[in-house]
Amino acid sequence: MMSSSEFEDWAARMDLTEEAKKEIQRIRQSPPARRVGGGRNNVSGRYSSKKMGVTIQFESHKVELPTIYMMEFNDDVLEYYDQPPKIKMNYFQSKKDKNRKMAYWYTADFFVIEKKRAYWVECKTEEHLIKKSQEKPDRYFRNNGRWEFALGKNYAIQFGLDFLVRSSSEINWILQRNLEFLEDYITNGHIPEEQIIAKIKEAIISAPGITILELIQNAEEQYTSDDIYDLIANNIIYIDLYNDLITEPESVKVYLNKEQHKGFSIIEKSSRKRISPKMIEIKNGNSILWGDSAWTILNYDSGNKKVFLYSKSTNEHAELPIHLFESYISEGYIKAVESNNNKKSNKLNKMIAEASEKDLEEANKKYEIVTKYLNGENVDLNVTRRSLRNWVKKYNDAEELYGNGFVGLLPKTKKKGNKNSKLPPETEEIMNDVINQSYKNIKSKTAKQVYRELLVKCEELNIDPPSYQTLCTAINNLSKYEVEESRKGRRAAYKFEEFYTELEFTTPKHGERVFELAHIDHTELDIELKLTSHKTMRPWLTVMIDAFSRRVLAFYLTFEPPSYRSCMMIVRECVKNYNRLPNFLVLDGGKEFHSVYFESLLAFYGVHKKQRPAAKSRYGNDVERLFGIANKLFIHNLAGNTQLTKNVRQVTKSVNPKNHAIWTLETLNESLENWFNRVYDNKINPSLHQSPKEAYEESINVSGSRPKTYISYDDTFILMTLPSPKGKTRKVHPGKGIKLSYSYYWCDQFRNPKIENFQVEVKYDPFNIGIAYAYVGDQWVECQSEGYKYLYGKSEKQMKIITEEIRQKNKLYSQNNTVTAKMIAQYIIESELKEEELVYENLSSTNPELKVYGSNDSSNDENVNDSNSNETDDIYDDDDLEIFGELI
Numbered sequence: 001m002m003s004s005s006e007f008e009d010w011a012a013r014m015d016l017t018e019e020a021k022k023e024i025q026r027i028r029q030s031p032p033a034r035r036v037g038g039g040r041n042n043v044s045g046r047y048s049s050k051k052m053g054v055t056i057q058f059e060s061h062k063v064e065l066p067t068i069y070m071m072e073f074n075d076d077v078l079e080y081y082d083q084p085p086k087i088k089m090n091y092f093q094s095k096k097d098k099n100r101k102m103a104y105w106y107t108a109d110f111f112v113i114e115k116k117r118a119y120w121v122e123c124k125t126e127e128h129l130i131k132k133s134q135e136k137p138d139r140y141f142r143n144n145g146r147w148e149f150a151l152g153k154n155y156a157i158q159f160g161l162d163f164l165v166r167s168s169s170e171i172n173w174i175l176q177r178n179l180e181f182l183e184d185y186i187t188n189g190h191i192p193e194e195q196i197i198a199k200i201k202e203a204i205i206s207a208p209g210i211t212i213l214e215l216i217q218n219a220e221e222q223y224t225s226d227d228i229y230d231l232i233a234n235n236i237i238y239i240d241l242y243n244d245l246i247t248e249p250e251s252v253k254v255y256l257n258k259e260q261h262k263g264f265s266i267i268e269k270s271s272r273k274r275i276s277p278k279m280i281e282i283k284n285g286n287s288i289l290w291g292d293s294a295w296t297i298l299n300y301d302s303g304n305k306k307v308f309l310y311s312k313s314t315n316e317h318a319e320l321p322i323h324l325f326e327s328y329i330s331e332g333y334i335k336a337v338e339s340n341n342n343k344k345s346n347k348l349n350k351m352i353a354e355a356s357e358k359d360l361e362e363a364n365k366k367y368e369i370v371t372k373y374l375n376g377e378n379v380d381l382n383v384t385r386r387s388l389r390n391w392v393k394k395y396n397d398a399e400e401l402y403g404n405g406f407v408g409l410l411p412k413t414k415k416k417g418n419k420n421s422k423l424p425p426e427t428e429e430i431m432n433d434v435i436n437q438s439y440k441n442i443k444s445k446t447a448k449q450v451y452r453e454l455l456v457k458c459e460e461l462n463i464d465p466p467s468y469q470t471l472c473t474a475i476n477n478l479s480k481y482e483v484e485e486s487r488k489g490r491r492a493a494y495k496f497e498e499f500y501t502e503l504e505f506t507t508p509k510h511g512e513r514v515f516e517l518a519h520i521d522h523t524e525l526d527i528e529l530k531l532t533s534h535k536t537m538r539p540w541l542t543v544m545i546d547a548f549s550r551r552v553l554a555f556y557l558t559f560e561p562p563s564y565r566s567c568m569m570i571v572r573e574c575v576k577n578y579n580r581l582p583n584f585l586v587l588d589g590g591k592e593f594h595s596v597y598f599e600s601l602l603a604f605y606g607v608h609k610k611q612r613p614a615a616k617s618r619y620g621n622d623v624e625r626l627f628g629i630a631n632k633l634f635i636h637n638l639a640g641n642t643q644l645t646k647n648v649r650q651v652t653k654s655v656n657p658k659n660h661a662i663w664t665l666e667t668l669n670e671s672l673e674n675w676f677n678r679v680y681d682n683k684i685n686p687s688l689h690q691s692p693k694e695a696y697e698e699s700i701n702v703s704g705s706r707p708k709t710y711i712s713y714d715d716t717f718i719l720m721t722l723p724s725p726k727g728k729t730r731k732v733h734p735g736k737g738i739k740l741s742y743s744y745y746w747c748d749q750f751r752n753p754k755i756e757n758f759q760v761e762v763k764y765d766p767f768n769i770g771i772a773y774a775y776v777g778d779q780w781v782e783c784q785s786e787g788y789k790y791l792y793g794k795s796e797k798q799m800k801i802i803t804e805e806i807r808q809k810n811k812l813y814s815q816n817n818t819v820t821a822k823m824i825a826q827y828i829i830e831s832e833l834k835e836e837e838l839v840y841e842n843l844s845s846t847n848p849e850l851k852v853y854g855s856n857d858s859s860n861d862e863n864v865n866d867s868n869s870n871e872t873d874d875i876y877d878d879d880d881l882e883i884f885g886e887l888i
Contacts, residue, residue: 185233564595
């Protein structure tokens with residue numbers, strides 16, 4: 001971002017007026033005008049911009065996100081701001097009434113400052129712009145091949161600035177995908193050593209146009225795929241980023257520089273291939289296609305050079321200047337209505353396509369006979385003269401009607417009965433009205449009740465009623481989605497919604513490499529875990545899964561419902577496992593994902609966030625499918641699983657999962673980790689045709705390990721994952737320190753009299769209550785709990801589970817849920833005693849002779865106290881000793 005002096009220098013070079021400078025400064029100093037959301041089908045999110053040092057909002061990852069990438073990696077762009085302050089759009093109510101001025105407030109998508117210009121930007125899909133141009137052609141129109149928004153342009157002109165409209169059709173998706181792939185290498189700016197560069201260049205010189213895959217395969221450990229991508233990102237070697245897809249390394253050719261790449265020139269965007277428009281005669285009454293809508297030319301005013309149009313389907317009128325109308329024709333936005341020849345061709349193709357193999361075989365035999373007859377050859381076949389004349393007539397008729405006589409020889413398939421409705425029009429009309437009013441509403445009436453209402457209405461109007469079966473048939477013929485939406489709402493109807501199929505070339509929904517895209521979600525597992533001897537609870541599982549390889553990057557198990565703590569812990573676990581984070585995280589609309597702590601953590605490490613539409617589970621099908629697999633193949637095979645509780649009335653005390661719970665949070669956590677790593681990771685995924693582990697390793701080999709994205713799992717990172725308590729600060733009590741939920745925390749810096757009785761900023765680890773952090777003397781200082789000694793030597797996993805179980809037990813027996821150092825000490829002492837009991841019981845059950853060990857029976861003293869006795873070999877076998885050692 002520019003400093004104040006740099007902005008003044010830029011404004012001077014641009015020769016801006018004071019009003020323009022004030023307007024731009026207002027934008028630069030204002031927060032986003034609104035927080036965006038994705039709507040029903042759009043994926044919205046936050047892009048962590050290194051150029052701007054803040055997160056940039058986008059409402060659509062198919063239009064606005066690509067625009068962000070173009071601004072982020074364009075050296076001419078100095079600054080860009082999302083959702084700039086609202087601007088007032090002035091317009092006249094009608095062209096005739098010039099005195100009645102109207103206005104409304106408008107928020108653009110971006111404001112951009114380049115080296116030589118500044119402008120507002122509005123991003124729209126091509127389909128939306130075409131629709132807008134039909135509704136309000138005086139506001140949205142194309143000029144010299146580019147879309148314009150007249151009201152925005154008028155507002156910008158008063159400041160000497162500009163207003164641009166970006167269409168989805170202008171996006172070069174190959175360049176977009178290449179930028180996403182190279183983002184890690186571009187932002188880090190790392191250049192390999194000269195020796196490595198020389199080796200790569202030697203390989204290119206020896207075979208100009210060598211593919212990326214061949215270059216990787218010929219490395220012979222002299223360089224890596226990361227070195228190749230570093231050189232491409234820094235323009236030291238060359239590929240055509242605008243036309244060659246880097247994720248297809250087997251076909252992307254590499255050159256030393258642009259000059260060596262003969263026959264190509266780098267262009268700013270790929271040109272759109274258009275079909276040459278059909279001739280359109282501008283004549284009153286002629287029909288045209290504008291977008292997807294049919295319009296009729298009402299009048300061509302040659303004097304004023306305007307074309308007046310009318311759409312019968314929407315009952316709308318439009319008025320276009322002739323130059324704009326002609327430009328739409330040349331660019332393919334307005335097309336001629338399909339000619340009769342085209343209609344004939346389409347019907348001909350349809351008749352051939354609908355013919356069965358038997359029909360075509362019969363037509364072929366007839367065709368051979370007819371052509372011989374028409375060519376004057378002797379037809380010596382078992383065919384009557386009458387049949388031959390009939391076939392020739394059908395052939396000639398089809399030749400004249402469709403331009404092809406063959407289809408006339410196809411057998412005519414007899415229609416099975418008259419399928420048209422036999423109901424009187426008035427009966428059918430009243431039946432449809434009753435269905436729409438009484439059946440398709442939230443009351444969810446039965447078909448029988450709706451039929452009774454139909455009988456009453458037919459009697460009132462003296463109309464013959466249809467049968468009940470006819471009504472049911474009409475209901476069954478309705479759209480399942482529409483019926484479910486009207487009766488149960490949009491979310492219930494989602495399962496009947498058609499799958500969205502992308503017809504255009506954009507970014508793959510699962511990404512193109514590992515760690516590009518990952519999903520995070522939560523689920524409550526179908527199992528009861530043992531909390532105390534009398535209490536059980538169901539745990540929550542939080543998972544991060546890589547979208548490309550379907551590999552589980554991290555998981556977190558807790559009794560706590562989804563919260564920002566679970567989100568931050570899953571991020572911590574991912575870094576702990578792989579020392580890196582995905583470029584994009586796909587999340588749902590849960591409030592835990594909108595926590596300030598969580599979003600700050602993602603922004604700090606440059607992770608971009610995508611939010612999938614509400615109640616659209618298909619957008620997160622990777623993680624949803626994982627939950628189903630984990631429950632079906634693992635959880636449902638454990639004691640205490642809750643499958644039976646789906647039919648609550650059938651659950652008795654003897655089969656109640658709560659009475660069969662034997663798993664604890666700790667044991668399930670360990671087993672689940674083993675299942676993910678040993679079973680799921682090696683299970684063939686049907687959509688990948690390989691296991692997640694194989695897909696992961698293959699992608700790393702080709703797309704690079706990206707060492708510059710390495711995140712050290714150290715105190716600095718752990719500190720970033722820690723939240724602050726409510727209020728963020730705590731008072732330093734003399735001689736005691738700061739007070740948090742569990743106990744007092746102390747550090748030597750609290751001895752300073754200047755700190756005592758003052759508030760300090762605090763962070764805490766919700767899963768490690770032994771420590772906290774206080775911001776003292778311009779740095780974060782670790783503070784130890786008064787019960788820290790009881791936690792000494794315990795692993796992070798043990799501390800998390802101890803804390804979790806203590807908190808849950810407190811919830812069961814008290815309301816304040818306060819965990820003290822004394823409670824922790826008591827819990828650990830009890831746990832150690834329990835361990836000793838478990839060891840003793842285990843050894844006693846496997847070795848009956850051991851039951852006398854440690855007893856008060858004096859008859860066994862000889863065996864117990866005789867240290868030289870060899871009977872210990874009979875008492876303890878190797879397995880017992882191994883179990884004993886593990887438990888101790």
